[in-house]
Amino acid sequence: MSRRKRTRYNPLEESIPESVATHEVDTEHTVAAIGREMEEAETGPVVERIERLQPSKMLPDRFQPRRILPSAIRSRFFAGEIDCYQAAREWLRMAKDDAGWRAQIDELLAMGGSFEEHGQIKPITGVWVSADDGGFVFQIETGERRYWAACLRVAHEGLDEEPLLRVEVVKAPSRHRQVIENRHAQSPSAVGQACEIAALMLEMKGVEPDYTLDDEYEYFRSALSKRSPRGFWPKVEPVMQLSVRRMQQLIDLLKLPASLLELADRYRVPERVLREVLTLPHESWEEAIWMAIQQGLTSDEIAQLAEDEKATKPRRRTDDAIRRPERIAFSGIRRFARAAINVADDKGLRQMLDDVADEVIVQGLAEELLPLLKRLAQLIEARRSRL
Amino acid sequence: MAIVITVANQKGGVGKTTTAVNLAAGLAIWLQYEARSPDRVLLIDTDPQTHALMAIAFGSHLAAPHGSLAALLIEDPPPSVQRMIRRAEHHHNLHFIPNNTQAMTDARMRIPSLMARETRLARAIEPILELYAYVIIDTPPTLDDLMINALVAATHVLIPVEPSYLGLSGLKELQAAIGQVRRHLKRQDLQILGYLPTRCVSQRSEVQEILDYLNESFHGKMLSPIHETTDLTYAHSAHMDVFTYRPPRSRQDVRLASASRATQEYARLVDEVVKRTLGPVKV
Numbered sequence: 001m002s003r004r005k006r007t008r009y010n011p012l013e014e015s016i017p018e019s020v021a022t023h024e025v026d027t028e029h030t031v032a033a034i035g036r037e038m039e040e041a042e043t044g045p046v047v048e049r050i051e052r053l054q055p056s057k058m059l060p061d062r063f064q065p066r067r068i069l070p071s072a073i074r075s076r077f078f079a080g081e082i083d084c085y086q087a088a089r090e091w092l093r094m095a096k097d098d099a100g101w102r103a104q105i106d107e108l109l110a111m112g113g114s115f116e117e118h119g120q121i122k123p124i125t126g127v128w129v130s131a132d133d134g135g136f137v138f139q140i141e142t143g144e145r146r147y148w149a150a151c152l153r154v155a156h157e158g159l160d161e162e163p164l165l166r167v168e169v170v171k172a173p174s175r176h177r178q179v180i181e182n183r184h185a186q187s188p189s190a191v192g193q194a195c196e197i198a199a200l201m202l203e204m205k206g207v208e209p210d211y212t213l214d215d216e217y218e219y220f221r222s223a224l225s226k227r228s229p230r231g232f233w234p235k236v237e238p239v240m241q242l243s244v245r246r247m248q249q250l251i252d253l254l255k256l257p258a259s260l261l262e263l264a265d266r267y268r269v270p271e272r273v274l275r276e277v278l279t280l281p282h283e284s285w286e287e288a289i290w291m292a293i294q295q296g297l298t299s300d301e302i303a304q305l306a307e308d309e310k311a312t313k314p315r316r317r318t319d320d321a322i323r324r325p326e327r328i329a330f331s332g333i334r335r336f337a338r339a340a341i342n343v344a345d346d347k348g349l350r351q352m353l354d355d356v357a358d359e360v361i362v363q364g365l366a367e368e369l370l371p372l373l374k375r376l377a378q379l380i381e382a383r384r385s386r387l
Numbered sequence: 388m389a390i391v392i393t394v395a396n397q398k399g400g401v402g403k404t405t406t407a408v409n410l411a412a413g414l415a416i417w418l419q420y421e422a423r424s425p426d427r428v429l430l431i432d433t434d435p436q437t438h439a440l441m442a443i444a445f446g447s448h449l450a451a452p453h454g455s456l457a458a459l460l461i462e463d464p465p466p467s468v469q470r471m472i473r474r475a476e477h478h479h480n481l482h483f484i485p486n487n488t489q490a491m492t493d494a495r496m497r498i499p500s501l502m503a504r505e506t507r508l509a510r511a512i513e514p515i516l517e518l519y520a521y522v523i524i525d526t527p528p529t530l531d532d533l534m535i536n537a538l539v540a541a542t543h544v545l546i547p548v549e550p551s552y553l554g555l556s557g558l559k560e561l562q563a564a565i566g567q568v569r570r571h572l573k574r575q576d577l578q579i580l581g582y583l584p585t586r587c588v589s590q591r592s593e594v595q596e597i598l599d600y601l602n603e604s605f606h607g608k609m610l611s612p613i614h615e616t617t618d619l620t621y622a623h624s625a626h627m628d629v630f631t632y633r634p635p636r637s638r639q640d641v642r643l644a645s646a647s648r649a650t651q652e653y654a655r656l657v658d659e660v661v662k663r664t665l666g667p668v669k670v
Contacts, residue, residue, distance in 0.1 A: 049464040049465075049467075128469035135474065
């Protein structure tokens with residue numbers, strides 16, 4: 001008689017419905033899901049508290065790498081001589097005579113207007129710090145633009161009541177978070193980026209801002225005299241989204257004095273142009289930056305200036321050559337053409353042209369510009385047909 | 388880090404509020420004129436009646452529920468305590484957290500059902516403890532969750548005791564409660580700063596007998612007595628602490644006390660509290 005392998009009788013197999021018995025349970029995911037539930041039960045769901053505060057109970061961070069408030073007002077505001085609404089009123093007055101400030105003010109006023117219509121979507125983050133009067137003030141970590149948008153709106157519209165801004169208290173403010181947030185809003189200027197890189201380096205080295213300094217750029221500039229900490233560049237590459245070489249070029253811009261840094265920041269002078277400016281003698285820096293702003297000089301043209309300096313050609317002739325109306329206009333047309341050519345696809349080009357058209361209308365240039373562009377197009381077409 | 392003194396006794400009318408107010412004000416004046424320190428004092432009133440706050444900031448002592456002490460106790464997460472803090476009327480370095488009577492009464496009913504109900508006050512004020520030299524907490528005359536919160540938040544307990552037979556009756560329960568806070572809420576460091584005889588009337592025969600009994604029972608823990616005087620009553624009616632109500636001719640000679648007995652006795656209390664909490668202080 002042969003032995004048969006005995007199978008053990010399992011009564012449960014008979015009682016389990018087939019649909020269940022044949023169902024394969026994904027135990028791995030079930031265990032993971034249970035683990036997550038247990039973890040969440042233990043730590044509790046993350047609950048953030050959003051509060052509402054008036055701007056008068058808040059204070060921007062003096063050493064935020066992206067500077068917003070003009071230097072002429074900054075020192076008095078941070079010294080407590082004027083409040084945020086007085087600062088906003090002065091800023092509005094300054095903007096009447098300065099296109100750079102005007103563009104920024106218009107953007108912030110538009111943001112303030114959108115609060116009215118849609119509400120404030122993102123809260124301002126910060127921490128409570130002791131104030132000079134013995135009380136407490138909410139120091140802003142991220143969201144300074146929203147703060148000034150609200151203050152400018154009050155000043156511009158002459159409102160009596162203070163708005164209430166949504167704020168979130170964070171445990172420890174971080175330069176990293178400031179830099180990341182700056183990118184979400186609007187990519188910083190070259191000077192802003194230089195300050196961000198310096199701020200990240202100083203934070204990593206544990207160098208705290210010196211609040212006795214009159215010039216905040218001095219704090220950022222101090223990074224130039226320090227060795228970058230170990231592992232710094234790989235750590236900030238993903239945050240800044242720039243190559244190491246580019247970041248090193250940017251941080252070098254901090255050699256410019258504070259007044260020129262602010263000027264370059266206000267008008268968003270590109271890094272390439274400022275790099276060329278730095279090759280000029282110190283006494284030529286201011287003029288070169290103004291020329292870059294007013295005449296739209298490219299880095300090549302600034303480099304030409306540097307060459308002319310070295311060749312000791314009479315400066316007046318070079319200046320006259322560059323300042324001729326046709327040179328100024330051509331520089332602008334060339335930059336427009338290059339910007340359009342460099343856009344990757346048709347959708348991007350359409351978007352760019354839409355934005356330019358909007359800007360022309362907003363700035364009130366349409367009436368003067370359209371006839372000029374039409375005449376220029378005719379002249380170019382005429383020359384092209386003769387070729 | 389602040390020295391947090393809870394003024395507690397579940398018997399009503401023993402002078403807790405009077406002591407909390409005058410001790411807070413006295414410490415604020417001491418810090419400014421004698422220690423010449425920029426440090427500050429914070430007064431917290433956990434009694435829904437808010438009598439302590441009325442004495443230091445009448446007119447600005449109340450706030451909407453969401454901006455009051457009640458919100459700190461029951462909301463989760465709590466609002467920022469820093470935004471609530473206000474300055475007292477007569478002393479620039481004396482701060483307080485405003486309250487709301489109805490909200491505090493509601494909080495008293497809700498707290499028993501909340502998680503970590505005993506530690507809510509401690510956690511709410513933890514972010515600001517480094518910014519104050521002293522925090523004085525006045526408590527209601529009941530041994531409930533509000534009192535327990537005040538004990539858990541404290542580093543020291545000051546117990547006003549009326550020298551009468553009825554005045555002694557609740558002490559045992561309070562001492563038991565302090566013992567339980569030490570054991571079960573892991574506050575082994577909670578100390579009894581002292582027993583303060585209050586509302587002493589020298590003419591009553593039993594007073595000295597009870598004071599002797601207290602000295603014998605709590606040797607080394609007794610503080611100098613505070614006598615019943617009209618200055619204390621009138622000061623409170625005038626919404627002032629007694630040092631403001633009866634100031635010395637000049638603060639230039641660095642004195643807390645004036646000719647008023649009440650100011651002298653509370654000045655002595657301030658001196659004793661400073662010595663027991665900070666040790667001998669070189670001024």
